[in-house]
Amino acid sequence: MTIDNSSNQDLKELRIPRHVAIIMDGNGRWAKERGLPRTEGHIKGQESLKATLKAAAEFGVEVLTVYAFSTENWNRPAEEVDALMELLVRAIHAESAELIQEGIRLEAIGDLSRLPQTAYEALMDCMAQTSAGKRVRLVLALSYSSRDEIVRAIRRAVALQASGALTSQDITEKAFSALLDTANLPELDLMIRTGGEERISNFLLWQAAYAELYFSSVYWPDFGREPLLEAIRAYSDRERRFGKTSEQIQLGDD
Template structure:
């Protein structure tokens, strides 16, 4: 029996978020330049997107480039931007054919114009997709997102569009870049580190965390399905007791 056959189709995570870590270390262990690791990482993205679509996952968010990554050497940053442009341009036709819709979250204004243009074109071309929604977190960090949301809310209160008494968790969520996307059910991090690195802090309040030592370039279909199977072994209580959860089923 293949791993996908072991997955309970009635208990799928609607939204999986992944921190793709380990490209540089994957390359280093092989005596290669970091850029080679990033290129192999793009191949892993394709495998995981195909696997997620095959398993009928609705949303997949990939942490592709954080606001902190701008601090990396300029040559590496430029290489990552060029690789992103190449990847989205090359994959757009197949994504569209397979019903995958591309979304992006993050501070897009910081992206080089050529990279932003390529991404926007991919988003437009795939807008009609009715299958998997692939969310690319680029130039993203939760602290940036939360600060930006707070500023927008404050401005709306000043303008009278929003009343202070109307602000609750749902209102705040609506001001986030993920306002119309369900919160992640499962957060996966590859590469062996066990932290979430400023990624979807608000949205992952009740996500199940899955950490693996596998470097991102080696992550693929079976690795994704193993994470889903582990997710399905867990009991999600949201502050309730096990007895309450059982009585509601």
């Protein structure tokens, strides 16, 4: 996964998002259309993640958050869940050395306590080994759903209030954001969903309040540098107003 930092005039003219999130959809359909088992789509999807991560680093994206496994995915057939967890462990072991070499910092969000012990230990070990990475932060959303994240944040707020560390007046948007799994991440700029579906499926609901949404018809196993660049071009062409008028944005009004 050697990262290409060669100059690119097209990239210099683009407004690059700091934080990109991707709903990696279409593995199963990609496999089905080829008469392959679903697991083959997930395996090919790992290659797409490597290509997309490489491109994100090349383009100057600081954080790439990917929806790897939702809390709802636990309801899938047991054999598929087991295969996904096994793929996760194998991928972590296979990629750890290269992540370290390329300066990629691995992080994770979600209810990680639900992961099988082998997956949890492999994840924690890789996160520790890559913690000094400065190039790109790769954030895996594992056993994650946004509603679950918000409920867990509310529980933290209630516990803090019960201990006297927090009052109801202290609970502002900023304070609540600090209780979410993404507290240490920059604001989300761009959310991409692959596979042709146009919904965000319980992913980063709070964080996506002012993010730009981009829906790609490309199945995740076919995603990579060019589809990501196309999404960033679309993002760069949009005017992010955050509730203001175009005139205010152009004048730089606070």
